[in-house]
Amino acid sequence: MAFWNKNIPSSSSSCKHFPIIGLLSLLLLHPSTTCFGNAIRVVSVQKPTSDDIIIPSFREAPAFRNGKSCSWRDIDKIQIVMPVDANYIRGTMAAVLSILQHSTCPENTSFHFLSIHLEPDIISLINSTFPYLSYKIYHFHPNRVRGKISKSIRQALDQPLNYARIYLSDILPKDVRRVIYLDSDIIVVDDIAKLWGIDLGNKVLAAPEYCHANFTTYFTDTFWSDVNLAKVFEGRRPCYFNTGVMIMDLEEWRKGGYIQKVEEWMIIQKQRRIYRLGSLPPILLVFAGNIKAVDHRWNQHGLGGDNFEGKCRGLHPGPISLLHWSGKGKPWLRLDVRKPCIIDYLWAPYDLYRSSRIALEE
Numbered sequence: 001m002a003f004w005n006k007n008i009p010s011s012s013s014s015c016k017h018f019p020i021i022g023l024l025s026l027l028l029l030h031p032s033t034t035c036f037g038n039a040i041r042v043v044s045v046q047k048p049t050s051d052d053i054i055i056p057s058f059r060e061a062p063a064f065r066n067g068k069s070c071s072w073r074d075i076d077k078i079q080i081v082m083p084v085d086a087n088y089i090r091g092t093m094a095a096v097l098s099i100l101q102h103s104t105c106p107e108n109t110s111f112h113f114l115s116i117h118l119e120p121d122i123i124s125l126i127n128s129t130f131p132y133l134s135y136k137i138y139h140f141h142p143n144r145v146r147g148k149i150s151k152s153i154r155q156a157l158d159q160p161l162n163y164a165r166i167y168l169s170d171i172l173p174k175d176v177r178r179v180i181y182l183d184s185d186i187i188v189v190d191d192i193a194k195l196w197g198i199d200l201g202n203k204v205l206a207a208p209e210y211c212h213a214n215f216t217t218y219f220t221d222t223f224w225s226d227v228n229l230a231k232v233f234e235g236r237r238p239c240y241f242n243t244g245v246m247i248m249d250l251e252e253w254r255k256g257g258y259i260q261k262v263e264e265w266m267i268i269q270k271q272r273r274i275y276r277l278g279s280l281p282p283i284l285l286v287f288a289g290n291i292k293a294v295d296h297r298w299n300q301h302g303l304g305g306d307n308f309e310g311k312c313r314g315l316h317p318g319p320i321s322l323l324h325w326s327g328k329g330k331p332w333l334r335l336d337v338r339k340p341c342i343i344d345y346l347w348a349p350y351d352l353y354r355s356s357r358i359a360l361e362e
Protein backbone atom coordinates (compact mmCIF):
# COMPACT_ATOMS: atom_id res chain seq x y z
CA MET A 1 0.00 0.00 0.00
CA ALA A 2 2.41 2.61 -1.22
CA PHE A 3 -0.27 5.24 -0.72
CA TRP A 4 0.25 5.20 3.00
CA ASN A 5 4.00 5.40 2.92
CA LYS A 6 3.95 9.13 3.23
CA ASN A 7 3.76 11.47 6.11
CA ILE A 8 0.99 13.92 5.62
CA PRO A 9 2.27 17.21 6.96
CA SER A 10 0.41 18.92 9.75
CA SER A 11 -1.90 21.59 8.57
CA SER A 12 -1.79 24.60 10.77
CA SER A 13 -4.27 27.37 10.47
CA SER A 14 -5.15 27.17 6.82
CA CYS A 15 -6.48 24.10 5.17
CA LYS A 16 -6.29 25.43 1.68
CA HIS A 17 -2.72 24.37 1.04
CA PHE A 18 -3.21 20.92 2.38
CA PRO A 19 -1.97 18.48 -0.21
CA ILE A 20 -4.72 16.16 -1.21
CA ILE A 21 -3.42 12.98 -2.64
CA GLY A 22 -5.09 10.79 -5.21
CA LEU A 23 -7.24 8.34 -3.35
CA LEU A 24 -8.23 10.75 -0.66
CA SER A 25 -9.51 13.31 -3.08
CA LEU A 26 -11.97 10.80 -4.41
CA LEU A 27 -13.66 10.83 -1.06
CA LEU A 28 -14.21 14.46 -0.76
CA LEU A 29 -17.16 16.46 -1.76
CA HIS A 30 -15.13 19.65 -1.75
CA PRO A 31 -11.51 18.65 -1.61
CA SER A 32 -10.24 22.16 -1.32
CA THR A 33 -12.04 22.72 1.94
CA THR A 34 -11.22 19.46 3.60
CA CYS A 35 -8.16 18.82 5.66
CA PHE A 36 -6.97 16.84 8.60
CA GLY A 37 -6.28 18.70 11.77
CA ASN A 38 -2.99 17.04 12.22
CA ALA A 39 -0.58 14.67 10.62
CA ILE A 40 -1.83 11.22 9.89
CA ARG A 41 1.27 9.30 10.74
CA VAL A 42 1.84 5.99 9.19
CA VAL A 43 2.04 2.59 10.74
CA SER A 44 3.05 -0.24 8.53
CA VAL A 45 -0.02 -2.18 7.62
CA GLN A 46 0.01 -5.89 7.97
CA LYS A 47 -2.76 -7.44 5.99
CA PRO A 48 -4.79 -9.96 7.92
CA THR A 49 -3.92 -13.41 6.77
CA SER A 50 -6.60 -15.91 5.97
CA ASP A 51 -5.14 -18.54 8.29
CA ASP A 52 -7.71 -19.68 10.76
CA ILE A 53 -6.02 -18.84 14.03
CA ILE A 54 -8.34 -19.19 16.96
CA ILE A 55 -6.56 -16.96 19.46
CA PRO A 56 -6.73 -13.36 18.27
CA SER A 57 -3.55 -11.40 18.35
CA PHE A 58 -2.51 -7.81 17.80
CA ARG A 59 0.82 -6.27 17.02
CA GLU A 60 2.42 -4.51 19.96
CA ALA A 61 2.10 -0.76 19.73
CA PRO A 62 5.21 1.29 20.42
CA ALA A 63 5.63 3.31 23.61
CA PHE A 64 4.42 6.84 23.04
CA ARG A 65 6.24 9.58 24.92
CA ASN A 66 5.17 13.09 25.70
CA GLY A 67 6.24 15.56 23.05
CA LYS A 68 8.29 18.65 23.76
CA SER A 69 5.23 20.82 23.42
CA CYS A 70 3.46 18.88 26.15
CA SER A 71 3.22 21.32 29.02
CA TRP A 72 1.26 19.14 31.33
CA ARG A 73 1.99 19.87 34.96
CA ASP A 74 -0.80 20.61 37.32
CA ILE A 75 -3.64 19.77 35.02
CA ASP A 76 -5.50 16.51 35.40
CA LYS A 77 -4.90 13.67 33.04
CA ILE A 78 -7.00 13.38 29.92
CA GLN A 79 -9.63 10.77 30.77
CA ILE A 80 -11.01 8.72 27.92
CA VAL A 81 -13.81 6.18 28.22
CA MET A 82 -14.40 3.52 25.60
CA PRO A 83 -16.42 0.32 25.43
CA VAL A 84 -14.51 -2.87 24.76
CA ASP A 85 -15.94 -6.22 23.83
CA ALA A 86 -14.98 -9.17 21.69
CA ASN A 87 -16.81 -7.93 18.61
CA TYR A 88 -15.43 -4.43 18.63
CA ILE A 89 -11.99 -4.93 20.19
CA ARG A 90 -10.29 -4.40 16.86
CA GLY A 91 -11.94 -1.01 16.62
CA THR A 92 -11.07 -0.09 20.19
CA MET A 93 -7.40 -1.00 19.65
CA ALA A 94 -7.21 1.08 16.48
CA ALA A 95 -8.91 4.00 18.22
CA VAL A 96 -6.45 3.89 21.14
CA LEU A 97 -3.50 3.78 18.77
CA SER A 98 -4.82 6.73 16.79
CA ILE A 99 -5.31 8.78 19.95
CA LEU A 100 -1.82 8.09 21.31
CA GLN A 101 -0.18 8.66 17.98
CA HIS A 102 -1.57 12.15 17.51
CA SER A 103 -1.33 13.21 21.10
CA THR A 104 1.31 15.64 22.36
CA CYS A 105 0.86 14.23 25.87
CA PRO A 106 0.24 10.49 25.42
CA GLU A 107 1.72 9.72 28.85
CA ASN A 108 -0.91 11.90 30.47
CA THR A 109 -3.83 10.16 28.87
CA SER A 110 -5.77 7.55 30.83
CA PHE A 111 -8.21 5.09 29.39
CA HIS A 112 -11.25 3.64 31.08
CA PHE A 113 -12.63 0.61 29.31
CA LEU A 114 -16.15 -0.64 29.84
CA SER A 115 -16.83 -4.32 29.47
CA ILE A 116 -19.75 -6.63 30.09
CA HIS A 117 -17.77 -9.82 30.45
CA LEU A 118 -14.33 -8.74 31.74
CA GLU A 119 -12.80 -11.62 29.82
CA PRO A 120 -9.21 -12.25 30.98
CA ASP A 121 -8.38 -12.72 27.29
CA ILE A 122 -9.38 -9.16 26.52
CA ILE A 123 -7.37 -7.79 29.43
CA SER A 124 -4.26 -9.68 28.43
CA LEU A 125 -4.78 -8.53 24.84
CA ILE A 126 -4.82 -4.92 25.97
CA ASN A 127 -1.75 -5.59 28.13
CA SER A 128 0.24 -7.13 25.35
CA THR A 129 -0.83 -4.67 22.66
CA PHE A 130 -0.29 -1.54 24.75
CA PRO A 131 2.20 -2.53 27.47
CA TYR A 132 2.65 1.11 28.50
CA LEU A 133 -0.98 2.14 28.53
CA SER A 134 -2.45 3.72 31.60
CA TYR A 135 -5.85 2.11 31.81
CA LYS A 136 -8.53 0.55 33.96
CA ILE A 137 -11.28 -1.78 32.96
CA TYR A 138 -14.74 -1.62 34.52
CA HIS A 139 -17.55 -4.05 34.60
CA PHE A 140 -20.88 -2.89 33.21
CA HIS A 141 -23.51 -5.26 34.49
CA PRO A 142 -26.27 -5.84 31.91
CA ASN A 143 -28.74 -6.09 34.80
CA ARG A 144 -28.48 -2.33 34.96
CA VAL A 145 -30.53 -2.08 31.77
CA ARG A 146 -32.45 -5.33 31.88
CA GLY A 147 -36.04 -4.75 30.87
CA LYS A 148 -35.25 -1.21 29.79
CA ILE A 149 -33.91 -1.85 26.29
CA SER A 150 -36.44 -1.87 23.52
CA LYS A 151 -35.79 -3.36 20.13
CA SER A 152 -34.40 -0.85 17.65
CA ILE A 153 -33.95 -0.91 13.90
CA ARG A 154 -30.58 -2.66 14.17
CA GLN A 155 -29.66 -5.46 16.55
CA ALA A 156 -26.18 -4.12 17.24
CA LEU A 157 -27.73 -1.01 18.75
CA ASP A 158 -29.54 -3.10 21.34
CA GLN A 159 -26.42 -4.44 23.06
CA PRO A 160 -26.45 -3.49 26.74
CA LEU A 161 -22.90 -2.12 26.44
CA ASN A 162 -24.23 0.66 24.19
CA TYR A 163 -26.16 1.94 27.16
CA ALA A 164 -23.16 2.01 29.50
CA ARG A 165 -22.40 5.65 28.58
CA ILE A 166 -25.52 6.71 30.48
CA TYR A 167 -24.19 5.16 33.70
CA LEU A 168 -20.61 6.47 33.71
CA SER A 169 -21.24 8.68 36.72
CA ASP A 170 -21.94 5.49 38.69
CA ILE A 171 -19.35 3.24 37.09
CA LEU A 172 -16.22 5.39 37.25
CA PRO A 173 -14.58 6.43 40.52
CA LYS A 174 -15.72 9.79 41.91
CA ASP A 175 -12.36 11.44 41.33
CA VAL A 176 -12.84 11.09 37.57
CA ARG A 177 -14.89 14.23 37.22
CA ARG A 178 -14.88 14.70 33.51
CA VAL A 179 -14.39 12.31 30.62
CA ILE A 180 -14.33 12.11 26.87
CA TYR A 181 -16.59 9.25 25.84
CA LEU A 182 -15.73 7.64 22.50
CA ASP A 183 -17.30 4.78 20.59
CA SER A 184 -14.98 2.01 19.37
CA ASP A 185 -15.58 2.65 15.68
CA ILE A 186 -13.62 5.88 15.56
CA ILE A 187 -10.13 7.09 14.85
CA VAL A 188 -8.71 10.38 16.04
CA VAL A 189 -6.37 12.23 13.67
CA ASP A 190 -5.69 15.27 15.83
CA ASP A 191 -4.45 16.01 19.33
CA ILE A 192 -7.14 14.83 21.74
CA ALA A 193 -5.97 17.51 24.18
CA LYS A 194 -7.76 20.06 21.99
CA LEU A 195 -11.06 18.30 22.59
CA TRP A 196 -10.27 17.85 26.26
CA GLY A 197 -9.54 21.54 26.61
CA ILE A 198 -13.03 22.62 25.61
CA ASP A 199 -14.76 24.54 28.36
CA LEU A 200 -18.24 23.17 29.05
CA GLY A 201 -19.37 26.40 30.66
CA ASN A 202 -22.46 25.50 32.66
CA LYS A 203 -23.29 22.51 30.45
CA VAL A 204 -23.13 18.87 31.43
CA LEU A 205 -22.29 17.58 27.98
CA ALA A 206 -20.41 18.81 24.92
CA ALA A 207 -20.59 17.38 21.39
CA PRO A 208 -20.81 18.54 17.82
CA GLU A 209 -24.46 19.40 17.13
CA TYR A 210 -26.31 19.45 13.83
CA CYS A 211 -29.10 21.95 13.73
CA HIS A 212 -29.80 21.39 10.03
CA ALA A 213 -30.64 17.72 10.53
CA ASN A 214 -34.38 17.11 10.60
CA PHE A 215 -34.85 16.50 14.30
CA THR A 216 -38.44 15.33 13.82
CA THR A 217 -37.30 12.10 12.22
CA TYR A 218 -35.59 10.83 15.37
CA PHE A 219 -38.95 10.34 17.09
CA THR A 220 -42.14 8.62 16.06
CA ASP A 221 -45.55 10.14 15.42
CA THR A 222 -46.64 8.67 18.75
CA PHE A 223 -44.17 11.00 20.39
CA TRP A 224 -44.94 14.17 18.43
CA SER A 225 -48.68 13.74 18.63
CA ASP A 226 -48.70 13.51 22.42
CA VAL A 227 -48.39 17.07 23.67
CA ASN A 228 -47.41 15.87 27.11
CA LEU A 229 -44.39 14.11 25.68
CA ALA A 230 -43.46 16.63 22.98
CA LYS A 231 -43.51 19.52 25.41
CA VAL A 232 -40.19 18.25 26.77
CA PHE A 233 -38.60 20.38 24.05
CA GLU A 234 -40.51 23.51 25.00
CA GLY A 235 -38.21 26.44 25.49
CA ARG A 236 -35.20 24.87 23.81
CA ARG A 237 -34.12 24.52 20.24
CA PRO A 238 -33.30 20.83 20.00
CA CYS A 239 -30.60 19.82 17.55
CA TYR A 240 -29.34 16.36 16.74
CA PHE A 241 -26.03 15.29 18.18
CA ASN A 242 -24.26 11.96 17.97
CA THR A 243 -23.60 10.22 21.29
CA GLY A 244 -20.47 8.45 20.03
CA VAL A 245 -18.26 11.43 20.88
CA MET A 246 -19.09 13.41 24.00
CA ILE A 247 -17.33 15.33 26.71
CA MET A 248 -19.24 14.60 29.89
CA ASP A 249 -19.10 16.30 33.25
CA LEU A 250 -19.73 13.29 35.46
CA GLU A 251 -19.94 15.27 38.64
CA GLU A 252 -22.81 17.34 37.24
CA TRP A 253 -24.34 14.22 35.69
CA ARG A 254 -24.47 12.71 39.16
CA LYS A 255 -25.75 15.85 40.87
CA GLY A 256 -28.43 16.39 38.24
CA GLY A 257 -29.71 12.81 38.50
CA TYR A 258 -29.31 12.34 34.76
CA ILE A 259 -29.21 8.55 34.93
CA GLN A 260 -32.79 8.58 36.19
CA LYS A 261 -33.82 11.25 33.68
CA VAL A 262 -32.59 9.20 30.74
CA GLU A 263 -34.03 5.99 32.19
CA GLU A 264 -37.47 7.56 32.49
CA TRP A 265 -37.53 7.98 28.72
CA MET A 266 -36.32 4.41 28.21
CA ILE A 267 -39.27 3.22 30.26
CA ILE A 268 -41.71 5.33 28.25
CA GLN A 269 -40.13 3.95 25.07
CA LYS A 270 -40.72 0.40 26.30
CA GLN A 271 -44.43 1.11 26.61
CA ARG A 272 -45.11 3.47 23.72
CA ARG A 273 -42.33 3.24 21.11
CA ILE A 274 -41.50 6.90 20.76
CA TYR A 275 -38.28 6.36 18.76
CA ARG A 276 -36.57 3.74 16.59
CA LEU A 277 -32.89 3.96 17.50
CA GLY A 278 -31.15 2.60 20.61
CA SER A 279 -29.42 4.60 23.32
CA LEU A 280 -29.24 7.86 21.36
CA PRO A 281 -32.84 9.18 21.47
CA PRO A 282 -33.32 9.06 25.26
CA ILE A 283 -30.12 11.09 25.62
CA LEU A 284 -31.40 13.54 22.98
CA LEU A 285 -34.66 13.85 24.90
CA VAL A 286 -32.79 14.96 27.98
CA PHE A 287 -30.02 17.05 26.45
CA ALA A 288 -30.78 18.19 22.89
CA GLY A 289 -30.73 21.96 22.72
CA ASN A 290 -28.88 22.19 26.00
CA ILE A 291 -25.35 21.11 25.23
CA LYS A 292 -22.10 22.88 24.56
CA ALA A 293 -21.59 22.74 20.80
CA VAL A 294 -18.22 21.50 19.61
CA ASP A 295 -16.72 22.00 16.15
CA HIS A 296 -17.99 19.44 13.63
CA ARG A 297 -14.43 18.34 12.92
CA TRP A 298 -14.64 16.24 16.10
CA ASN A 299 -17.22 13.83 14.75
CA GLN A 300 -17.32 12.99 11.08
CA HIS A 301 -19.99 10.39 11.69
CA GLY A 302 -21.98 8.09 9.45
CA LEU A 303 -18.95 6.55 7.74
CA GLY A 304 -20.33 3.07 8.39
CA GLY A 305 -23.16 3.92 6.02
CA ASP A 306 -26.87 3.63 6.63
CA ASN A 307 -28.42 1.41 9.28
CA PHE A 308 -29.64 -1.26 6.91
CA GLU A 309 -27.07 -1.93 4.22
CA GLY A 310 -24.01 -0.06 5.37
CA LYS A 311 -23.50 1.54 1.96
CA CYS A 312 -20.37 3.60 1.42
CA ARG A 313 -20.42 7.23 2.36
CA GLY A 314 -18.00 10.02 1.68
CA LEU A 315 -16.68 12.68 3.96
CA HIS A 316 -18.49 15.88 4.68
CA PRO A 317 -16.57 18.98 3.71
CA GLY A 318 -14.48 20.73 6.29
CA PRO A 319 -11.52 19.93 8.51
CA ILE A 320 -11.42 16.58 10.28
CA SER A 321 -10.11 15.64 13.70
CA LEU A 322 -12.10 12.46 14.27
CA LEU A 323 -13.59 9.91 11.88
CA HIS A 324 -16.54 7.81 13.04
CA TRP A 325 -17.85 4.69 11.31
CA SER A 326 -21.31 4.92 12.83
CA GLY A 327 -23.97 3.09 10.87
CA LYS A 328 -24.05 -0.55 9.91
CA GLY A 329 -20.73 -1.06 8.12
CA LYS A 330 -17.47 -1.33 10.03
CA PRO A 331 -14.13 -0.83 8.30
CA TRP A 332 -12.50 -3.99 9.67
CA LEU A 333 -15.35 -6.17 8.44
CA ARG A 334 -15.41 -4.58 4.99
CA LEU A 335 -11.63 -4.78 4.66
CA ASP A 336 -11.67 -8.45 5.65
CA VAL A 337 -14.15 -9.39 2.98
CA ARG A 338 -12.20 -7.25 0.52
CA LYS A 339 -15.11 -4.95 -0.12
CA PRO A 340 -13.86 -1.82 1.59
CA CYS A 341 -15.27 1.61 1.07
CA ILE A 342 -12.59 4.09 0.04
CA ILE A 343 -12.93 5.76 3.41
CA ASP A 344 -11.91 2.49 5.11
CA TYR A 345 -8.36 2.98 3.86
CA LEU A 346 -8.11 5.83 6.34
CA TRP A 347 -8.85 3.38 9.15
CA ALA A 348 -6.55 0.58 7.95
CA PRO A 349 -3.22 2.15 9.04
CA TYR A 350 -4.39 1.97 12.68
CA ASP A 351 -5.36 -1.68 12.53
CA LEU A 352 -3.14 -3.64 14.89
CA TYR A 353 -4.86 -6.91 14.27
CA ARG A 354 -2.85 -9.67 12.74
CA SER A 355 -4.64 -12.96 12.99
CA SER A 356 -7.91 -14.38 11.82
CA ARG A 357 -11.02 -12.96 13.36
CA ILE A 358 -12.77 -16.29 13.55
CA ALA A 359 -12.58 -16.51 17.32
CA LEU A 360 -14.25 -13.13 17.61
CA GLU A 361 -17.06 -13.66 15.19
CA GLU A 362 -19.09 -16.14 17.17
Ligand SMILES: *[C@@H]1O[C@H](CO)[C@@H](O)[C@H](O)[C@H]1NC(C)=O
Pocket residue numbers: 066072073074075076077107108
Ligand atom coordinates in the same frame (compact mmCIF):
# COMPACT_ATOMS: atom_id res chain seq x y z
C1 LIG B 1 2.45 13.58 32.73
O1 LIG B 1 3.43 12.71 32.23
C2 LIG B 1 4.73 12.97 32.69
C3 LIG B 1 5.69 12.06 31.96
O2 LIG B 1 5.36 10.71 32.19
C4 LIG B 1 4.78 12.77 34.20
O3 LIG B 1 6.06 13.09 34.69
C5 LIG B 1 3.73 13.70 34.84
O4 LIG B 1 3.68 13.45 36.23
C6 LIG B 1 2.38 13.46 34.25
N1 LIG B 1 1.41 14.41 34.78
C7 LIG B 1 0.20 14.05 35.24
C8 LIG B 1 -0.65 15.13 35.76
O5 LIG B 1 -0.17 12.90 35.20
Ligand SMILES: *[C@@H]1O[C@H](CO)[C@@H](O)[C@H](O)[C@H]1NC(C)=O
Pocket residue numbers: 120121123124127
Ligand atom coordinates in the same frame (compact mmCIF):
# COMPACT_ATOMS: atom_id res chain seq x y z
C1 LIG C 1 -2.57 -6.74 32.84
O1 LIG C 1 -1.64 -5.79 33.35
C2 LIG C 1 -1.93 -5.37 34.67
C3 LIG C 1 -0.97 -4.24 35.01
O2 LIG C 1 0.33 -4.51 34.60
C4 LIG C 1 -1.81 -6.55 35.61
O3 LIG C 1 -2.11 -6.15 36.92
C5 LIG C 1 -2.79 -7.61 35.17
O4 LIG C 1 -2.64 -8.77 35.97
C6 LIG C 1 -2.59 -7.97 33.72
N1 LIG C 1 -3.68 -8.86 33.35
C7 LIG C 1 -3.57 -9.86 32.50
C8 LIG C 1 -4.76 -10.73 32.30
O5 LIG C 1 -2.55 -10.09 31.88
Ligand SMILES: *[C@@H]1O[C@H](CO)[C@@H](O)[C@H](O)[C@H]1NC(C)=O
Pocket residue numbers: 214215216217
Ligand atom coordinates in the same frame (compact mmCIF):
# COMPACT_ATOMS: atom_id res chain seq x y z
C1 LIG D 1 -38.87 16.53 8.74
O1 LIG D 1 -39.34 15.18 8.80
C2 LIG D 1 -40.74 15.09 9.00
C3 LIG D 1 -41.13 13.64 9.28
O2 LIG D 1 -40.31 12.74 8.58
C4 LIG D 1 -41.45 15.68 7.78
O3 LIG D 1 -42.85 15.58 7.94
C5 LIG D 1 -41.04 17.15 7.64
O4 LIG D 1 -41.60 17.69 6.49
C6 LIG D 1 -39.52 17.28 7.59
N1 LIG D 1 -39.17 18.68 7.66
C7 LIG D 1 -38.29 19.23 6.85
C8 LIG D 1 -38.03 20.68 7.07
O5 LIG D 1 -37.71 18.61 5.97
